[in-house]
Amino acid sequence: MNKRIIIIPVLALLITAGARVTIDMGVVPIVLTTFFIYLGGLLFGSKTALAATALYVVSGALGLPVYAGGTGGIERLLGPTGGYLLGFMIAAFTTGFISERGNSLIRDALALLLAAILLHTSGLTWLYFYSAEAWQQTFGQYWIFITAETIRLTVILITARIIKKRWPNSGWIQTG
Numbered sequence: 664m665n666k667r668i669i670i671i672p673v674l675a676l677l678i679t680a681g682a683r684v685t686i687d688m689g690v691v692p693i694v695l696t697t698f699f700i701y702l703g704g705l706l707f708g709s710k711t712a713l714a715a716t717a718l719y720v721v722s723g724a725l726g727l728p729v730y731a732g733g734t735g736g737i738e739r740l741l742g743p744t745g746g747y748l749l750g751f752m753i754a755a756f757t758t759g760f761i762s763e764r765g766n767s768l769i770r771d772a773l774a775l776l777l778a779a780i781l782l783h784t785s786g787l788t789w790l791y792f793y794s795a796e797a798w799q800q801t802f803g804q805y806w807i808f809i810t811a812e813t814i815r816l817t818v819i820l821i822t823a824r825i826i827k828k829r830w831p832n833s834g835w836i837q838t839g
Contacts, residue, residue: 666835667711674703674715675722678751679729686811688804690743690797691786693811694731698819700751701778704758705771705823708837712755720748743797746789750782757781763837771823775816783808 681695696719704712723735730739730748740748761774791798801808830836 667707667714670707670711670835671715671718674699674707674712675718678703678716678719679722682729682731683733685731688807689800690794691747691790691801691808692731692744693808695815696731696751697754697779697782697812698815700755701758701775701816701819702823704755704760704778705762705774705819706826706836707759708763709756709759712759713752716752716755720752723748743790743793744786745793747782747786749789750785753785754778754782759837766827766831768820768824772820775820779812779816783812 677699678696681697681699684695686693700712700716703715707715719729720740723730724737724740726735726737728735731744739745755778758774758778761777762771764770787798787802790801826836
């Protein structure tokens, strides 16, 4: 049995569960969604993480209440947070792609850092063109996002390294 058939929907459900943990910051909330997106990339690789994240994004665009705050609909994808939703897929693929190239702490840390930079660049760029006012409001408090992301990336890195060390031959995770 191809394990991706199980991993992809389970990871998409975890991403959805992460969207339920939301800190309202105005236009763009802080969510736990990216915890599972990044972790999925590190543990399952680029294709699986991208497929699960795409399943999440498409499900929300089709109207399922999977996005932050239990929302969904194409208007969310085309709204102020659309760049972040699209950036989720870029981040999932990037994290997995770099991590697949070798199993090391430094490689995983670089994968997370680059993925986070790409995700936030995508989100902020979209937001800037969507509404300069919303961009200014969000960017004005971006130190909070950077702090939250730094903590999140550290916890993800530690978690992934523990899992990769304890179950390197499980057949469920990729270890480089």
